[in-house]
Amino acid sequence: MSGFATWSVSTAVFLPLVGAILITALPKAVMRDGAVYFISMATSGISLLISIWIAINFHFHSGGMQFQVNASWIPTIGARYHVGIDGISLPLFVLTFLITMLCTIYSMQWMPEPRNTRPFFALILLLTTGMAGTFVSLDLVLFFIFWELVLVPMYFLIAVWGSPGRREYAAIKFFLYTLFGSIFMLLGFIALYLHSNVNGHHTFDILQLSKLGQAGAFGPVFANLVFAGLFLGFAIKVPMWPFHTWLPDAHTEAPTVGSVILAAILLKMWTYAFIRISLPVLPNAARDWAPIIGVLAVIAIVYASLACLAQTDMKRLIAFSSVGHMGFVMLGISTLNQRGINGAVVAMVVHGLITGMLFFLVGSTYDRFHTREIARLGGMAQLMPWLAGLLAYCSIASLGLPGLAGFWGEFLALLGSWNPARVLSGHVNLYHFLTAFGVVGTLLTAGYFLWLLQRVNLGRPKEEWEGHAFKDVLPLERIAWAPLLILILVVGIYPRLILDVTGPAVQTVAHIFGG
């Protein structure tokens, strides 16, 4: 590989960090809002271009890691700077930069109070580096660093720029849950490290640990304990029922851009970690745990849709719908077969597109009405036809109408769950039940989304809005939203756009469990 190809992944990951440093370090006289926008746009934009370049030069038939860099970092503890990309991480990697750039554009229009652009964009760029880094780390220490890097910026985004009132509570709750989870994750990582043995040395390398794990180097009791630790760490953040209670608060109180990033990318870090670490490193424990994960996932699906029916706050409704969608992702993972995991990965990406877009729309609705209460909205189709139309489009995509992106992930996950991996053959009946309940969940999802549309878009505008002039979708909003809207349609019509990328890598994972 040429020099650029070798370092392209690292460049894309760290460029936003450079942007963040520039924004904070340059003197105030230079750093007017325009310059901040420019640096933010430039760094996330260039990173996006690099990630697209990586996607173009990616070998789609290979299920292994590409664009790897494996350099010495902290030899004393055996941690290495090992990054690489495969078909599972590539879509998420590109998505990270895409969403960040769109968020930057959107914030030029709707900068949340108290404005303070410099720290706001510096934090978003820092967040980007953390998220992108997580998706490409192949060393547990490196993974941990990037993972934790996300925590502090997100905390401040919620605590400072969130909606007044409960933002501090939500920020602390997010922080506590996440940190609590990462403790158990860290315990698991260190246990793996201390139990690993490659030529007499311990290792943090995910690929080597996977090899060891698949060769049966970790005993059943140990593997189950470690899996439990990792499961707790990841499950809190996915979030799986019953660890989900931080999510509605964090999503609802976060500024629009924060919710978008949280929903579109952050949540995927945790499900990604399941596929990247838990499954390949501890396959036998994964087999034992899969039915439990499946059951929890289906509970999340049904529970979240019921909770959505009861929400009076539009943003909170979308937040709860995320819990349900992530339930489908976890259901897909719990099947341990190719279809299911493929469905999970597709659902991750697609949820990023659709729910990210929905949070944009909710944010814009709020910026116009200054309320998110569904009861006070109504007749938006008359007031702002474009905004209402987009809300309808995305809601329908989210409920999984065939032809739009939301359909494929959930369809594949459900399909996979009917016929789980061979190692799970003892639980086929259970999985049949899971499929059935999952289908009920999709019905409920359709129900609450349609009801939402009925209440918000249709009918007559409430009397209190008489005489108000509402601006329909603004030019900057159009620019920020267009890529997502187009992708939702394109992926819906041509899902191979994602499936062809993820396929071989997913096959590698599914192969561990007998296909």
Next chain:
Amino acid sequence: MRIDYAALSPELVITGAACLVLLLDLALRGRTRVLSNYIALFSTLLALVLVAPKLFDAPTSTLGGLFVLDHFAVVMKIIFLAVAAYVIWISGPPMRGHRYEGEFVFLLLCSVLGTLLMPSSRDLLMLFVSLELVSAPAFVIAGLRKLNPLSNEAALKFFIFGVLSAGIFVYGISLIYGATGATSLNAIAASPAARATHPPAVLFTGIVFLVAAFGFKVSAVPFHFWAPDTYEGAPTPLAAFLSVASKAAGFVGLLLILYIGFPALSHLWGPFLGAIAILTMTVGNVVALRQRQFVRLLAYSSIAHAGYMLIPIAIIGSKAGIAGANTNATLIRSLVIYLAIYSVMQLGAFAVAIGISKQYPTLLIRDMSGLGRRAPLPALALSGFLIALGGIPPFGGWFAKFALFTAAIDAGTTLGLVLAIAMVLNSVISLFYYLGVVKVMYTGEAPDEGVVSFPRTIAAATALAFVGVVFVGIYPEPFARLADAARLVLHI
């Protein structure tokens, strides 16, 4: 008896400089008194240059085995001297023109001398001398702001606690001497009483007394009550020194006594120390949540960190044989890593506190409201130090915690696991108050507008610490290597 002056050279340089400063200060008037600060800074750096190459020499001992220079001692002296140089550097602006400018430097150098002797001590009496040499000058410095009632309270509390602990220490020595017939740590370890499965009660009482005396030094709960008041009332540079160098010296002494003197009794003192560790970190963190004054907050946070650093000492020696030796080496390494990285973060935080104390002498957290706009770079640096203290990457603290955590789990004992979990849970609590300060700086209403003046010396020192804390966070290998070199030799 031949004396190995080369081995003693750093101590001799510091002693010489201390005497020189004391005499010179009598002759100097006005602005020239700042010379004593420069002499002290120069002498610590010179001593650093003298001691560092000894890392490549074989361990030696002199003064009839009272003074040992193994690699552990060398590494600790490097850390102590670097810390001392930094404290002297940042003490320049706040002490300038002070009535006792020269005396401050002299006393500080005496205390530094004590810290240098500590890691080389292998005898209870020598340890006692080192301990008192660290503490006694600090009693005086704490009271240097004579007309300030807080300073008087600081000095008096510190003095009473210090003298009490010195008495307890001596009494402990006498008990141990009675039970073992020795004061040399190696001789104690070899004595029948210290090797018995059921040692005499008097011996264990002696150990408890020694732990109590060092508990005062490292401000472990329940011997911590002096720390917040003293830190708040004393000149802030002294607080920085106490919370870093003096505390580290306490850990070194405790490690030497327990690990070299009583390895066979680790099943007795291990859980005892473990309980103190949990108590210390929990009390420190929980009480820190309620602080309104920044130096007091740092004091309680330093108590919490003392709890973390007690972990390796509590676990050390719990395994026998070659596996045990490896575990012990890993534990000592993690302690050294922690001490080194903790020094950088804590000193950085104190440097910022000293910098803004000119405008806000009370240093209330409320005063720091809106600092992010009024002093952007110091606020950014302080955020870095606080996040590092909380152990969040990419700032240096994560590696310290990570090393300690790994070492504690690697020991494979129940105690190790319990302590490791207690530590991470406590780290979560600690983030509340660290991030609380950061949030106040960036989102709070500024009490008044205008740029906060920040002395240039302090700004440079802050920048250095900030670079250090970022560097360690991204590339901790050099610190790990330094700690790796710190091999403690038991018999010499």
